Amino acid sequence: MKKTMTLFMALALMVSVLTGCGAKDTGGSGKESDTIKIGLNYELSGNVATYGQSSVAGIELAIDEVNKDGGVLGKQIELIKVDNKSDSAEAANVSTRLATRDKVVAILGPATSGNTKGATPPAMQNKVPLISSSATDDDVTVDSNGKVREYIFKTCFNDSFQGVTMANFAFNDLKLKNAAILFDNTSDYAKGLMNSFKKTYPSLGGKILVEETYQAKETDFKAVLTKIKSTNPEVIYIPGYYEEVGLIVKQARELGIEVPVLGGDGYDSPKLLEIANKDSLHDVYYTNHYSPMDTAPEVVAFKEAFLAKNGKDADAFNALGYDLAKFLVDAIDRAGEANSEKIKDALASTKDFKGVTGSLSIDENHNPVKAVTILELVDGEPKFLKKLEP
Amino acid sequence: MKILNKKNILSILAILIVYAIVELLTHLGVIDSYIQLNLILIGINIILAVSLNLITGFTGQFSLGHAAFMSIGAYTSGIVTAKLGLPFIVGIIAAAVVASIAGIIIGIPTLRLRGDYLAIATLGFGEIVKIIAINNDYIGGAVGLNDIPQYTNWTWTYFLVVLTVFIIYNFIKSYHGRACIAIREDEIAAEAMGVNTTYYKILVFTIGAFFAGIAGALYANYFSFIKPDSFGFMKSVDILVIVVFGGLGSISGSIIGAIALSLISVFLQNIPELRMVIYAVILFLIMVYRPQGIMGNVELKLFNKKGGLNGYAGSK
Numbered sequence: 124m125k126k127t128m129t130l131f132m133a134l135a136l137m138v139s140v141l142t143g144c145g146a147k148d149t150g151g152s153g154k155e156s157d158t159i160k161i162g163l164n165y166e167l168s169g170n171v172a173t174y175g176q177s178s179v180a181g182i183e184l185a186i187d188e189v190n191k192d193g194g195v196l197g198k199q200i201e202l203i204k205v206d207n208k209s210d211s212a213e214a215a216n217v218s219t220r221l222a223t224r225d226k227v228v229a230i231l232g233p234a235t236s237g238n239t240k241g242a243t244p245p246a247m248q249n250k251v252p253l254i255s256s257s258a259t260d261d262d263v264t265v266d267s268n269g270k271v272r273e274y275i276f277k278t279c280f281n282d283s284f285q286g287v288t289m290a291n292f293a294f295n296d297l298k299l300k301n302a303a304i305l306f307d308n309t310s311d312y313a314k315g316l317m318n319s320f321k322k323t324y325p326s327l328g329g330k331i332l333v334e335e336t337y338q339a340k341e342t343d344f345k346a347v348l349t350k351i352k353s354t355n356p357e358v359i360y361i362p363g364y365y366e367e368v369g370l371i372v373k374q375a376r377e378l379g380i381e382v383p384v385l386g387g388d389g390y391d392s393p394k395l396l397e398i399a400n401k402d403s404l405h406d407v408y409y410t411n412h413y414s415p416m417d418t419a420p421e422v423v424a425f426k427e428a429f430l431a432k433n434g435k436d437a438d439a440f441n442a443l444g445y446d447l448a449k450f451l452v453d454a455i456d457r458a459g460e461a462n463s464e465k466i467k468d469a470l471a472s473t474k475d476f477k478g479v480t481g482s483l484s485i486d487e488n489h490n491p492v493k494a495v496t497i498l499e500l501v502d503g504e505p506k507f508l509k510k511l512e513p
Numbered sequence: 514m515k516i517l518n519k520k521n522i523l524s525i526l527a528i529l530i531v532y533a534i535v536e537l538l539t540h541l542g543v544i545d546s547y548i549q550l551n552l553i554l555i556g557i558n559i560i561l562a563v564s565l566n567l568i569t570g571f572t573g574q575f576s577l578g579h580a581a582f583m584s585i586g587a588y589t590s591g592i593v594t595a596k597l598g599l600p601f602i603v604g605i606i607a608a609a610v611v612a613s614i615a616g617i618i619i620g621i622p623t624l625r626l627r628g629d630y631l632a633i634a635t636l637g638f639g640e641i642v643k644i645i646a647i648n649n650d651y652i653g654g655a656v657g658l659n660d661i662p663q664y665t666n667w668t669w670t671y672f673l674v675v676l677t678v679f680i681i682y683n684f685i686k687s688y689h690g691r692a693c694i695a696i697r698e699d700e701i702a703a704e705a706m707g708v709n710t711t712y713y714k715i716l717v718f719t720i721g722a723f724f725a726g727i728a729g730a731l732y733a734n735y736f737s738f739i740k741p742d743s744f745g746f747m748k749s750v751d752i753l754v755i756v757v758f759g760g761l762g763s764i765s766g767s768i769i770g771a772i773a774l775s776l777i778s779v780f781l782q783n784i785p786e787l788r789m790v791i792y793a794v795i796l797f798l799i800m801v802y803r804p805q806g807i808m809g810n811v812e813l814k815l816f817n818k819k820g821g822l823n824g825y826a827g828s829k
Contacts, residue, residue, distance in 0.1 A: 167785035206785030208778075211657075211743055212736050216550055217782060223547045240659050240738040248546065260656060267595075267660040309647055311656035311740070 158201040159194070159461045161186075161451065162221030164232040164242055164253075169209025174234035174440055178256060179204065181444025182231060184432055185452070195452050196461060207233055211241025218242040222249035228461045229254065229451055234440070236260030236311060239275075246274050252467045254278060256447035257440060259285070259388075260315055264489040274463075276470050276489045278447050278478075282312060285387045285410045286319030286362070288495050288511060292408065293358050293385055294327040296509075301330050303356035305347065305371065307363040308336040316362035316387045332356050337367060344371045345378065352380050364389040369398025376403035388412055391439045396503040407500040412439045413480040414496045414507040425479045439480075446478035481510075532671055539667065549667055551779055553735055556670035557728045558771035560677045562755040563764055564724035567681050569753065570761035570810075571690065572717045573697030575628060577749045578619070578635030581642040582722040584744030586612045586729025588652055591661045591739055601664035605673075605730045612726025613719045615642075620718040624711060627700070639749055646741035657740025658733075665735035673731065677724045682764055684720065693717055697762075758799055759806050766808030773807070 163182065166175030183202065190199050203225045207214040214233050221227045222245060230246055230253040233239050239258035246253035254276040255263065261281045265271055293299050302324055307313040317334075324331060332354040335347045348371070351359065359375070361368055361384055372384055383406040390409040415426065415436065425445060429437040437445075451466075453476055458465035473485040483493035494512045498505040535552070538544040544552075565579045586608035593604040623634040647655045684690050692713050695703035704710050733739050759770025777795060781788040799807070 168788050204785070205782050206788055208788070211738055211740065212554070212732070213778075215736050216547075216554065216779070219547045219550050220782070223545045237657055237738070237740050237742075240657065241736055244663060244737050245546065245550070262656075262659055309655055309742075311654070314655050 158199045159196070159455065160201050160203055160225060160227040161448075162217075162225060162227035162230040162251075163202055163204045164207055164214060164217045164221060164230050165204070166209040166232075166234050166238060167204070167206035169207075171209045171235050171238075174257060175207075175209070175232070177438060177440035178232065178234050178444035178447070180433055181429070181437070181441040181446075182448040184429055184441075185445045185448035187432070188428070189448075189452050195455050196459070198461070200452070203227060207238060207242070209235075209238065211238050214238040214242040215245055218253065219245040219249070222246065222251040227251065228455070228463050229466055231256070231447055231451065233258070236263055239263050239277075243272060243275055247272060250274060250467075251463050252276065252470055254447060254451060254470065256443035260311060271488050274467055276485065278450055278480075278483060278491050278493075279412060279443060280493060280495060281490060282315030282387075283319035284495065286316040286321075287323045288410050288497070289316075289360060289385050289387070289408075290320045290323035290327060290329070292410075292497060293360070293383075294324060294329050297358060297383060297408075299357040299383070300328070301332050301355070301357045303332050303351045303354060303359045304334045305344075305351060305359060305361045306334075306336055307339050307367060309339045310363065312387075312389065313362040313364075317360070320360050320362070337363075337371070339364070339367060341367060342370060344374050348375050348378050348380060352378060356382060358383045358385060360385045362387050362389065365392040365395040366398065369395045372407060373399040373403045382406070383408060385409065388439060390500075391498075391505075393436075393438075395500075399503070401503040404500045404503040408508065409498055409500075411496050411498050411505075413442045414498055414505070414510075416505070416507040417496075421477065422479050442479045446480050449478060450476055450483075528675055532668075535667060535671070550735075551775060552667060553665060553670045553731070555772050555775045556674045557731050557735075558752075558755060558775055559674050559768050560724050560728040560731070561752045562759065562767035562771045563677055563681050564721040564728070565752050566756045566759075566761070566764060566767045567685070567693075568717055568721040570756055570763070570767075571685055571697060572693040572714065573700075574624070574714060574717065575632045576635045576718075576721070577632050577746065577753065578639040578642075579721070579725055579752045580744040580746070580748035581635075581639040582612045582615060582725035583729035583732065583748070584642055584646065584739075584741070585615050585722075586726030587733035587739045587744065588646060588658065588729075589726070590730035591658045591733045592652065594664065594734060595658065595661045601662075601669070601730075601734060604664075604734065605669075605727055608726040608730035608733075609723045610726075612729065613723040616719040616722025617715060620715040624714040624718065636746065636749075639744075639746055643741045643745060653740070655741065657738060657743075659738045661733050661737045661739070663734060663737050665731045670731055670735075673727055677727070678764060678768070681720070681724070685764070689713065689716070694762075754796065757806055758796065760808035760810055761806060762810035763806070763808040763812055765813035766806055766810075769807055 163179060165179050166172050186200050186202055194200055205217045207217045221230050230251055232255060233242055234257045236258040239255045252274045256278045258277050259279050259282045261283050263277055264275045304317055306317040333351055335351060337344060361371055368390055386409040388411045391411050426437055429441055454466050454469040458469040471485055475482050475484055481494040483491040486492050494510050496510050497508045499508045568574050568576050589611040590604035590608040593599050593607045619638045626634055652658050692708045695708055696710050696713055700710055755770040755774050756767055760766030781791055
């Protein structure tokens with residue numbers, strides 16, 4: 124019995140290895156086909172799978188539209204979708220695979236900064252452009268010596284930009300001089316926002332009274348909120364994700380903290396309203412990539428197309444994914460050839476690309492220059508407040 | 514026994530031939546960077562699994578903190594090579610030493626605990642390491658440490674895997690190794706027979722941490738980016754799964770487990786929707802039909818002609 128089992132296992136292993144080889148062969152031979160291959164390196168499983176899946180839904184919609192209109196350069200676009208398990212080493216693995224096996228001309232993704240950094244070295248080595256639509260961390264496109272990473276691009280603004288915008292908004296628009304900060308210290312994203320807010324706000328003349336932290340997955344924030352309340356801030360900056368922010372705002376209002384709450388794009392989810400309730404979500408302002416209330420024709424068209432295809436309303440990740448795919452197609456078109464090197468040059472020279480999330484140009488650090496939207500929650504519903512051009 | 518007997522010479526030859534074949538295929542372009550990456554990943558997993566097997570499989574100390582030692586090694590090597598600009602070999606040695614010091618520090622208080630209690634304590638240790646890394650801005654905090662030079666290659670990985678397997682295999686076959694197996698089988702009996710259980714438990718923990726630190730250094734200097742949550746609780750579980758899958762108390766089992774699970778993961782990249790389901794089903798089937806893991810506690814013939822040396826002496 125033992126022996127047959129061992130034999131069976133050995134066989135199973137052999138088969139898996141062999142089928143793997145077979146799959147690899149077919150992967151490499153499709154080069155002369157008349158499609159342009161684009162790799163998707165996304166978090167389709169694991170702890171941030173929602174971001175990856177949302178981005179991919181947006182990308183697929185965009186590519187469907189492009190293919191329906193005859194593709195680009197007379198060729199159809201073929202998406203090769205690979206999962207990176209929300210793990211940075213796996214993202215490197217997928218990146219290598221897409222570049223060397225599937226021979227894609229460009230890679231889209233991953234959705235988070237950490238995984239994008241993981242996916243970066245193979246893209247650089249294989250000289251394949253890699254573009255993320257939501258890796259907001261500042262050093263994604265620039266290395267620690269301040270040198271720009273040649274093949275890495277992003278189409279979303281930096282974390283620091285959101286923090287700076289909010290500091291300006293709090294000081295100049297809301298005219299509030301005393302702020303408290305409460306941030307998720309397990310999140311690189313929240314830390315990025317917090318750091319730039321902390322730097323900008325005092326330089327404008329504001330004062331940061333207290334700086335407190337929480338950790339993702341916590342549910343009781345009363346202690347830390349009581350502490351914040353005792354310093355009597357006029358405004359609280361809470362960079363973080365909607366799961367905790369919903370609870371924080373709710374508990375803050377219960378404790379009688381009625382001052383405005385400021386945040387970033389992590390607030391953007393219908394779940395925020397489910398977690399906090401309608402009554403507590405007032406005087407909440409956050410920076411975001413786009414406003415679903417925008418009445419520009421391309422935004423309306425996108426929203427309708429997305430609703431028709433997926434049966435639900437588009438969120439910011441969907442919109443960013445959609446723009447990302449269109450942005451790449453635009454670059455391939457301008458490059459005139461489906462060649463990674465030329466696409467990279469075309470990407471770097473993008474000027475005034477019109478997307479759903481606003482028009483964007485790529486600066487010398489491969490970051491986009493684009494407008495940021497500030498939304499206000501009124502009874503739990505996001506209302507478009509203002510759009511700040513860079 | 515002579516050191517250069519026929520068996521040893523053959524083993525060394527086999528090791529060198531495998532290395533030469535891979536090098537040759539790399540030069541011929543058969544092994545591209547994708548296969549190479551996966552070979553290195555498998556190598557790192559082998560080091561982690563074999564070193565955890567020493568702690569959990571051979572000495573019977575259930576540890577859920579192995580990723581924490583890896584994390585310490587990764588960060589140490591990251592600091593040494595990226596921040597201080599020293600060569601890779603210094604990074605590897607520093608990683609191994611710092612991780613093993615952590616092994617001693619955590620080992621002395623927690624190894625008084627047994628079974629579940631030890632598992633919880635090591636779990637806590639893993640969280641502590643993660644929280645420290647998150648709150649330390651010098652190493653990037655939650656953002657992670659980026660731009661670590663890419664020194665790890667096939668040669669480094671392969672020879673460090675060989676070194677790990679060689680040392681741990683010989684340790685287990687030594688007087689000390691038998692003492693460890695005695696602790697696993699029955700701690701009280703072992704103590705009664707004069708085995709210094711505390712000493713051996715800490716020794717094993719330190720050796721395990723030493724090699725996990727090396728694996729961490731390889732990881733950091735290959736992927737060039739590390740962040741605290743890459744080495745969380747789930748990473749420890751992943752390593753433990755490899756060990757249990759391959760067989761507790763079998764080094765060749767750990768090697769096969771590391772290879773098999775890495776390959777399965779690679780082949781499932783294309784089907785994200787079913788990836789974790791299939792992975793779970795495979796693990797489930799193995800555990801139902803072969804609860805002792807693929808190899809049980811038997812070594813492959815290539816490694817051990819006698820076989821069954823490390824056998825269980827009855828029920829646990």
